Amino acid sequence: MKATSGLQQGLRVGDVLHCKSPCARRVRRKVCRVQAIAAPVREETGSVPNATQFTQDLIAEEKKYVMQTYARPELVFTHGEGARLYDAHGKEYLDFAAGIAVNALGHSDPRWLEAVVEQAGTLAHTSNLFHSVPQVRLAKRLVEQSFADKVFYANSGTEANEAAIKFSRKHARLAAGVDPYDAKAEAPHEMVSFTGSFHGRTLGALALTYKDAYKIPFAPGVPGARMVKYLDLDAAAAVIQKGKTAAVFVEPIQGEGGIFPANREFLQGLRDLCDEAGALLVFDEVQCGLGRTGKLFGYQNFDVEPDILTLAKPLAGGLPIGAVLVKQHVADSMKPGDHGSTFAGNPLVTRAAETVVDIISEPAFLQSVIDKGERLRSGLAEALKGNEHVKEIRGLGLITGIQLDQPAGGVVTAARDEGLIVITAGAGDVVRLVPPLNITNDDVDLCISILSSVLNSLQNQNQTV
Numbered sequence: 029m030k031a032t033s034g035l036q037q038g039l040r041v042g043d044v045l046h047c048k049s050p051c052a053r054r055v056r057r058k059v060c061r062v063q064a065i066a067a068p069v070r071e072e073t074g075s076v077p078n079a080t081q082f083t084q085d086l087i088a089e090e091k092k093y094v095m096q097t098y099a100r101p102e103l104v105f106t107h108g109e110g111a112r113l114y115d116a117h118g119k120e121y122l123d124f125a126a127g128i129a130v131n132a133l134g135h136s137d138p139r140w141l142e143a144v145v146e147q148a149g150t151l152a153h154t155s156n157l158f159h160s161v162p163q164v165r166l167a168k169r170l171v172e173q174s175f176a177d178k179v180f181y182a183n184s185g186t187e188a189n190e191a192a193i194k195f196s197r198k199h200a201r202l203a204a205g206v207d208p209y210d211a212k213a214e215a216p217h218e219m220v221s222f223t224g225s226f227h228g229r230t231l232g233a234l235a236l237t238y239k240d241a242y243k244i245p246f247a248p249g250v251p252g253a254r255m256v257k258y259l260d261l262d263a264a265a266a267v268i269q270k271g272k273t274a275a276v277f278v279e280p281i282q283g284e285g286g287i288f289p290a291n292r293e294f295l296q297g298l299r300d301l302c303d304e305a306g307a308l309l310v311f312d313e314v315q316c317g318l319g320r321t322g323k324l325f326g327y328q329n330f331d332v333e334p335d336i337l338t339l340a341k342p343l344a345g346g347l348p349i350g351a352v353l354v355k356q357h358v359a360d361s362m363k364p365g366d367h368g369s370t371f372a373g374n375p376l377v378t379r380a381a382e383t384v385v386d387i388i389s390e391p392a393f394l395q396s397v398i399d400k401g402e403r404l405r406s407g408l409a410e411a412l413k414g415n416e417h418v419k420e421i422r423g424l425g426l427i428t429g430i431q432l433d434q435p436a437g438g439v440v441t442a443a444r445d446e447g448l449i450v451i452t453a454g455a456g457d458v459v460r461l462v463p464p465l466n467i468t469n470d471d472v473d474l475c476i477s478i479l480s481s482v483l484n485s486l487q488n489q490n491q492t493v
């Protein structure tokens with residue numbers, strides 16, 4: 029397939045500019061300048077001139093100037109469109125990682141692009157010192173479609189969880205009847221989380237995250253974190269206690285942990301334990317929220333409501349955002365000055381998010397996520413029947429894990445060579461599939477075909493050896 033981007037075709041941005049408003053005219057002038065800058069980078073084929081040299085030089089410069097905290101393959105994506113990514117050579121990839129469950133509408137979705145370009149040309153940022161229109165409109169949409177009464181904005185998943193920790197601790201202080209600003213006051217402050225969990229990399233969220241390797245180099249961590257075995261209600265009951273516990277954090281479907289859905293009994297049990305202990309129940313839906321499971325929110329699969337729910341990844345379709353949805357009793361415990369962020373919920377990201385939420389929350393769209401998820405898992409199960417390296421295929425909607433009996437890194441690399449981007453999860457032994465939610469049936473079938481060929485050749489190699 030010929031790799032041309034929206035910018036090269038002048039289509040996407042041009043679509044925006046059919047509007048005759050003064051605002052659209054302003055945007056048109058700005059966009060033409062952007063086109064002039066972006067166009068020479070790629071040739072008509074979609075490749076960068078001298079792509080091998082370009083790739084090597086870029087990676088060398090990155091090593092020189094960017095801190096090396098990520099292990100990356102020798103691959104530079106230069107553009108994307110829909111569920112396709114293109115590297116500097118113009119090679120096309122089917123994207124079943126979606127920027128780690130972020131690009132819910134794929135790359136350069138025209139409706140998202142229109143909203144972003146128009147908002148960027150109108151008002152991108154004002155800080156939270158002032159009111160802004162898209163921020164309110166987005167919050168209204170989230171509240172009206174969920175358990176929540178209020179929204180707080182953040183910039184990422186970890187920040188959303190960080191906010192949830194702070195809300196829970198202040199809520200616990202008020203519930204204990206102490207002056208929350210008294211440095212000597214004591215109140216329940218423990219936060220419970222579960223084995224296999226991932227809640228983020230900032231110190232508070234990190235304390236709730238399972239993997240020790242993420243935490244130990246940065247010790248001492250935030251005190252008061254208690255880790256309990258996932259899906260073990262008895263273990264949870266022993267730890268969630270009145271006078272001690274401020275909040276319980278749980279992912280309704282563990283993502284990084286290996287795509288492990290919870291169940292209604294467990295989540296309802298946690299709900300009851302929290303109610304008895306006067307603790308808040310926090311659902312981390314940073315990865316599984318917003319249509320990923322085929323419901324707008326993951327908790328709707330289990331019919332159990334939290335006090336707080338955190339969102340991030342897909343919310344603004346690729347722009348950085350986090351959101352904390354809370355019940356009124358949580359909102360009431362915070363007052364101006366208690367928490368804040370310079371960038372959070374700025375007009376640009378919230379306008380993008382409005383578009384994403386509007387598209388995703390359509391019942392037909394959500395049903396299509398369920399249907400495509402079932403097509404993916406049943407197709408994989410059929411194609412991988414008898415493959416002894418595949419232990420389980422599990423998931424909900426368009427979050428799927430293929431549990432292997434060995435590290436999945438080789439499969440990820442082989443799939444990439446065949447033009448399919450997938451990532452790992454769990455102990456590195458799960459192939460994680462989190463495609464754009466608007467993936468087509470044909471692309472689901474293509475993924476099944478590439479992955480089964482890669483996994484079945486792994487099986488054949490081992491049989492030959």
Ligand SMILES: Cc1ncc(COP(=O)(O)O)c(C=O)c1O
Pocket residue numbers: 128184185186187189226227228229279283284312313314315316340341
């Ligand atoms: C469930 C969950 N919570 C929190 C986070 C942290 O989000 P971020 O990387 O945006 O800080 C992630 C990231 O993968 C996640 O999957």
